[in-house]
Structures are given as C-alpha cells and as structure tokens.
Amino acid sequence: MKNILSKWMLTAVFALGLFSSCNTDDDQFVIDTNEPVVSDETTQLITEWNGLWLEQDKHTYGMRPNATARAIAYIHLAAYETVVDDITEFTSNTSRLENLNIDSSQRPESIDKSVALNTCYAQVINHFMYNTSSEVAVEIDIFEATKESALAENISNELLQDSRQWGSYVAAQIIAYSQTDVQAETQILEPQPLSYEPPVGEGFWTYSADQERALFPYWETVRTFVISSAETSSFPPLEYSEDTTSDYFAQMSDVYMENNAAKEEDNEELWIAEFWSDDVEGLMMSPPGRQISIANQLIIQNDLSHETSLILLLKLGFALNDAAVSTWADKYNYMVMRPNVYIQEFIDADYETNLYRFINWPNPSFPSYPSGHSCFASAAGGVFINVFGDDIDFTDRSHEGRTEFRGTPRQFNAISDMVEDAAYSRVPLGVHMHIDCTEGLRLGFEISDAVNGFDLSSN
Numbered sequence: 001m002k003n004i005l006s007k008w009m010l011t012a013v014f015a016l017g018l019f020s021s022c023n024t025d026d027d028q029f030v031i032d033t034n035e036p037v038v039s040d041e042t043t044q045l046i047t048e049w050n051g052l053w054l055e056q057d058k059h060t061y062g063m064r065p066n067a068t069a070r071a072i073a074y075i076h077l078a079a080y081e082t083v084v085d086d087i088t089e090f091t092s093n094t095s096r097l098e099n100l101n102i103d104s105s106q107r108p109e110s111i112d113k114s115v116a117l118n119t120c121y122a123q124v125i126n127h128f129m130y131n132t133s134s135e136v137a138v139e140i141d142i143f144e145a146t147k148e149s150a151l152a153e154n155i156s157n158e159l160l161q162d163s164r165q166w167g168s169y170v171a172a173q174i175i176a177y178s179q180t181d182v183q184a185e186t187q188i189l190e191p192q193p194l195s196y197e198p199p200v201g202e203g204f205w206t207y208s209a210d211q212e213r214a215l216f217p218y219w220e221t222v223r224t225f226v227i228s229s230a231e232t233s234s235f236p237p238l239e240y241s242e243d244t245t246s247d248y249f250a251q252m253s254d255v256y257m258e259n260n261a262a263k264e265e266d267n268e269e270l271w272i273a274e275f276w277s278d279d280v281e282g283l284m285m286s287p288p289g290r291q292i293s294i295a296n297q298l299i300i301q302n303d304l305s306h307e308t309s310l311i312l313l314l315k316l317g318f319a320l321n322d323a324a325v326s327t328w329a330d331k332y333n334y335m336v337m338r339p340n341v342y343i344q345e346f347i348d349a350d351y352e353t354n355l356y357r358f359i360n361w362p363n364p365s366f367p368s369y370p371s372g373h374s375c376f377a378s379a380a381g382g383v384f385i386n387v388f389g390d391d392i393d394f395t396d397r398s399h400e401g402r403t404e405f406r407g408t409p410r411q412f413n414a415i416s417d418m419v420e421d422a423a424y425s426r427v428p429l430g431v432h433m434h435i436d437c438t439e440g441l442r443l444g445f446e447i448s449d450a451v452n453g454f455d456l457s458s459n
Contacts, residue, residue: 042306119167203240220329259430353430374440382448
C-alpha cells in the first residue's frame, strides 16, 4: 500500500501543480519531472496527459459539465484510435460510429505509439478545451515539446516524423468527426442561450438573474456514442406539493436539515458535500473531470497496460458524454425547481446552501431532477466496476492538499460505496433532494451497463 501511495503522490504533484509553482516573472513555465509511476511507458504518458488535462479542466470556463463531458469522449476516442491497430482483438470505431472516417492506409508501416499519442493529445486537448485561460493553455504546447524531446532520444528521425504525422492525422479526423455534430458545435458557442425561456408551471425551475439562466437547455439533441436519451428509461419525480404532510415537503425538509446540520456541526456530511462538489470554475475540476481524476488514480494503483488504460478511458468518455445528454433531456423535461427556492418560500426565508460561499448565486444553473453529479458518478462507477470489480481498497486523493474547501482524501472499500458517497453529497451541499440523487444514480448505472456492453472487437 505504501508503494501505491508514493506512486500516487508523485502523480498528484504533476496533476495538481505541474506548472503553477514554477511561473516566473517572464511568464515562462518550467515542467517538473517525476519518476515513472507505472511500469508501462505509454501508460505513463497517458497518466501525465490526464494530469495536465485536469489542470486545464479546472481553468476552463463555460464548458462544465456538458461540453466537458463531450470533450472527454472525443479526446479519449482520439487516443484509442491512434493506437488501436496495435491492440490485439480490438478494432477502430469507424465501422461503429457514423461519419467517423479514419483511413488506416494513412498509417505508416511503423510508428512509435508514445510519440503519436503525444502529438494527438496535444491537438485534441487544445481543440476541445476551447475556453481555457491563455496562461494555462500554453502548458499544452510546452508539455508536448518537452515529452517529444525525451521520446525522440532513442528513435530515428523518420520514425519520429511518421509517428507525429499519424497522431496529427487521427486528431484531425476526430475533430472533423466532432464537427459533424452541428447541434453540439452550435450550443457550445452559447451555453446559456438568451432565446431560451423556461416554461411556467407549479414547482417549475426558473432563474432569478442572468447568471442563473438555463445552461445547455437543448443538450438532449447532442450526439451520443452508445445510448441516446430516447433509449434510456426515465422515471418522473414526486408530484409537487406545498402540503406540509406530503412526501415532497418531506424531501425538501430533509435537504434543509442536512444542509444546516452539516454547516453548524462542521461534520463529515460537510466534508462529503465539499469533497464531491466540483462546481466552481477556477477552483475545482468539473464533475465529469473528477471521474478522469479517479480513473487516473485507478490506472496507477493497478499498474494497467496502455491498452487497458485506453479502452477504459474510451468507455469512460462515452459513458460521461451519454450521461450528460440523457440527464439534461430529463432535467428540461421535468423542470423540477431547486431546493433553495422552495425552502426559502415555505420553510426558512434565510436558508443558504453550503455551495453558496463558493459562488455568486445559490445553485447550478439548470433544473434539479435528476442530479447530474449522481449520474456522472454512477455512469463512471459502472465502467470502473466492470474493469476492476466492486471490492477495492481505494483512496480518492483528487483534492489532496487543498485548503479552500474540505479536500481531505476519502477511503473506500467498494466502488459502489464511492459512487453513493458522490451521488448523495448533493443533499448536504443543499442543492438537491434525495429523489434527484436516487434517479441520477439509477440512470448512470443504466448508461454504464450499455457502455460496458459496447463491443470494441466486432467489425
């Protein structure tokens, strides 16, 4: 166990502070170097790029969670396609995904997988993380050049050029494929469209200020990879009621009591709420990005081969993308209000969520049911269970060392326990009812079941 922890600590330094501690007066960045944390050199490269991506994710604005989930899917599709010809019994997705066109005859006879991946990652991350601060975005070019310099030491110039060419070709084809999804390409340009006004109804979600306008209200029309929102099942929420004896009122009362108890007692529930929040741009990674952080840790802890790592990350990306589409379809179908609106009107006018101290408005800017956090957690969790099994000694160190919020690592003996911890964290945070989390949890596992059954070996 000590070995595993020391391995993770090395990569945590990379992932969470790769460049920030080395920013000089002339804005140049110096890259820290670490000893390998896995035995497979290509897996090492994958985990390092994931670490850099997590830093990009934290400082990318106007994307979370939907466009971020989409970005994850395309980035890891590109990585998989770069190397798939060398993975025994697995094939390209060109025959499975309409409009994806990767001509294998363009691949040179010999490539260096790591060089090709390095080139591909740089181009797709730069493209799909499209709204990152310039100070952080420059890290991509610096890291690509630094890694290529190291990788090129023991290979010929011809092999270097061929490998770089293949990685660039695959990246361009994946970017071109993404652009055939016109709905997504249009919506990412205006995540809070002024044209959208929420329908009016009893208990319906609405916004109170421009900052709280509907976020990605049309996302159900975006491309899915494995299972569409029309194919996932959907269970309606409890009927809205203002009756103090109703189940709906009881759900809202639970939120009120758990939120306030967590705040007043500064207890484990507040730790759980803040540990899984991932709501705040510039401070935390995104909710889908959190699952990449967990995947990276699991890859390192289990010393996975690059083949297994690429397949895991591909399926994780598909699951997160499809979870965003189905969850947002249901959110804007059911239009369930956020707890703070109900609680302030019928229980306590002075109620504040435990999220409020981090942001300028009390809630995420979209309807409450089902919970997106819960769906992302179970969609990812189902993929993890399929690879690693449920029973696992795992400590999530995604926020280790953070002092702005409670990021102290949490230890889990089962992936399903970790998923539930994440899913129901939204109640003591004060932004979701239990029913929101339960439905998100159910929906995510349904999506992961479909993704786990997605056959990557068929032609």
